[in-house]
Amino acid sequence: MSGGVRTFLEMLGFxxxxxxxxxxxxxYLLSKIKVNRWVLLTIALVILVLGGFLPQKGILxxxxxxxxxxxxxxxxxxxxxxxxxxxxKAAKKNKVVIKPKAKPNRxxxxx
Numbered sequence: 001m002s003g004g005v006r007t008f009l010e011m012l013g014f015x016x017x018x019x020x021x022x023x024x025x026x027x028y029l030l031s032k033i034k035v036n037r038w039v040l041l042t043i044a045l046v047i048l049v050l051g052g053f054l055p056q057k058g059i060l061x062x063x064x065x066x067x068x069x070x071x072x073x074x075x076x077x078x079x080x081x082x083x084x085x086x087x088x089k090a091a092k093k094n095k096v097v098i099k100p101k102a103k104p105n106r107x108x109x110x111x
Contacts, residue, residue, distance in 0.1 A: 014062050021066075022073050030074055037078035044071035 051064025
């Protein structure tokens with residue numbers, strides 16, 4: 001296998017694993033943690049910058065990128081850039097408002 005195809009397959013596998021891990025973490029862990037979204041973005045950017053200084057051997061080259069992507073996805077969810085935003089809009093749209101019924105006997109007593 002050539003180097004380009006191997007790199008592409010590694011990146012594709014990396015993306016699939018990260019998305020699966022993020023969805024599992026979001027369901028069981030991240031939904032229970034309350035944190036400021038700007039703190040997440042700051043930590044993600046620090047990890048992105050510091051990741052360039054780590055050794056790029058074997059599987060270690062994917063670890064900083066994995067943390068960056070997971071923190072960025074979490075930031076996007078907290079900011080409302082994910083699918084949860086559209087689910088909330090659909091829930092508001094389909095919400096039924098119950099209006100009180102008019103009382104016809106009250107009009108008779110005003111004469």
